[in-house]
Amino acid sequence: xxxxxxxxxxxxxxxxxxxTGTEGTxxxxxxxxxxxxxxxxxxxxxxxFELAVEHGANEIELDLRLSRxxxxxxMHDATVDRTTNGTGGVxxxxxxxxxALDAGGGARIPTFDEVLDAVDVRLQVHLKDPAVIEPLRTxxxxxxxxxxxxxxxxxxxxxxxxxxxxxxxxxxxxxxxTGRRDVVLDAEAHGARRVVFGWTGMDADLVAxxxxxxxxxxxxxxxTAEQLHDAVAxxxxxxTTDHPSLLFDHGYAVHDGAxxxxxxx
Numbered sequence: 001x002x003x004x005x006x007x008x009x010x011x012x013x014x015x016x017x018x019x020t021g022t023e024g025t026x027x028x029x030x031x032x033x034x035x036x037x038x039x040x041x042x043x044x045x046x047x048x049f050e051l052a053v054e055h056g057a058n059e060i061e062l063d064l065r066l067s068r069x070x071x072x073x074x075m076h077d078a079t080v081d082r083t084t085n086g087t088g089g090v091x092x093x094x095x096x097x098x099x100a101l102d103a104g105g106g107a108r109i110p111t112f113d114e115v116l117d118a119v120d121v122r123l124q125v126h127l128k129d130p131a132v133i134e135p136l137r138t139x140x141x142x143x144x145x146x147x148x149x150x151x152x153x154x155x156x157x158x159x160x161x162x163x164x165x166x167x168x169x170x171x172x173x174x175x176x177x178t179g180r181r182d183v184v185l186d187a188e189a190h191g192a193r194r195v196v197f198g199w200t201g202m203d204a205d206l207v208a209x210x211x212x213x214x215x216x217x218x219x220x221x222x223x224t225a226e227q228l229h230d231a232v233a234x235x236x237x238x239x240t241t242d243h244p245s246l247l248f249d250h251g252y253a254v255h256d257g258a259x260x261x262x263x264x265x
Contacts, residue, residue: 029259030218030238031247032124033057035076039242042104043083044074046118057244058254059122059151064112064132071095072112072135078128084109091129112139122149124173124196124240130159137166144169157190164191171216179203184210184217196220196240199227207235225250232261 036048037055049060063076068091080086080093084101098109115123127133140147152163153173164172173194174187179201187195194216197206202219210217220240222231228246231239241247247254251262 028058028254028257030059030122030216031057031244031254032059032061032218032220032238032240033244034061034221034240034242035063036060037244042107044076044110045103045107046110046114047105047107049115049119052244053119053121055243055245056248056254057121059124059238060119061124061126061240062115063126063128064136065090065128066131066135067095067098068092069094070135071098072132072139073098074110074112074115076128080109112136113143116143116146120149122151125150125152126175127152127154127159127163130156130162133159133162133166140167140170151194153194153196157186160187160192161190173216179206179219181206181209184213184215187215188213194218202234204234207237211235211237222246228252232259 033052035043036045037051038048040051041048044062049062052060062074064072065075067073073090073095075083075090077083079089080098080101084103086101090098095111101109103109127136136152140150147167147169151171151173152167153175154160154163155175157174160172160174163170171194172192173196174183174190174192175196176183177198177200179197184195184206193214195210196218199219207217216237218238218240219231219234219236222228222239222241223243223246228250232252253260
């Protein structure tokens with residue numbers, strides 16, 4: 001059975017691990033950039049992802065959809081209207097048609113393969129269409145070494161259950177805007193080892209409940225100093241932000257997989 005737990009040293013370092021028994025793979029406190037560094041580059045583009053890593057993100061949240069001809073592309077919306085100079089549904093356009101669009105400043109809509117090649121950090125992958133699951137499974141069969149850094153997530157419990165079954169080796173996550181214990185139990189029952197909560201209902205008892213059940217617990221969004229300090233006070237395992245440098249700007253650090261608190265905190 002895959003288990004997840006916290007470790008705290010006498011120096012107040014924090015880390016979480018995934019493994020069996022006393023063995024496991026250490027994973028850093030999660031500082032996840034939402035759609036990359038979208039305040040500095042077009043969202044969900046290679047440039048945005050690379051900038052996020054440069055600013056300290058150790059995970060990137062992104063969204064996957066399928067083109068008409070079955071290519072996995074990175075796009076949040078169901079249509080290309082908001083983020084490109086084109087119009088129409090992503091599923092209505094071929095990969096070549098999508099590739100011809102300008103996503104801002106000359107950036108192109110990337111494929112998921114291209115993202116895996118471009119950045120070497122963990123990826124919190126939101127599936128906007130269940131039809132992506134089978135092509136993603138095929139891709140990860142070909143790119144088996146990338147499985148451990150991919151965390152497929154969904155708001156839909158049915159999708160989570162299929163992801164957990166079809167993508168062994170990936171930490172599957174359930175996303176909810178409201179934090180509740182029954183969500184943690186639902187996640188566990190459907191094979192998810194991670195929950196990503198909005199702020200509503202979040203408290204330290206819920207985080208501890210999730211951790212005691214071996215479920216990684218993070219919160220979003222964390223975009224202000226107040227939200228950052230609140231998230232750390234709750235003891236969450238990580239957060240999603242539009243500002244990945246926020247953590248470091250306020251004196252925190254991530255060292256050897258641990259969140260290091262500023263002096264005096």
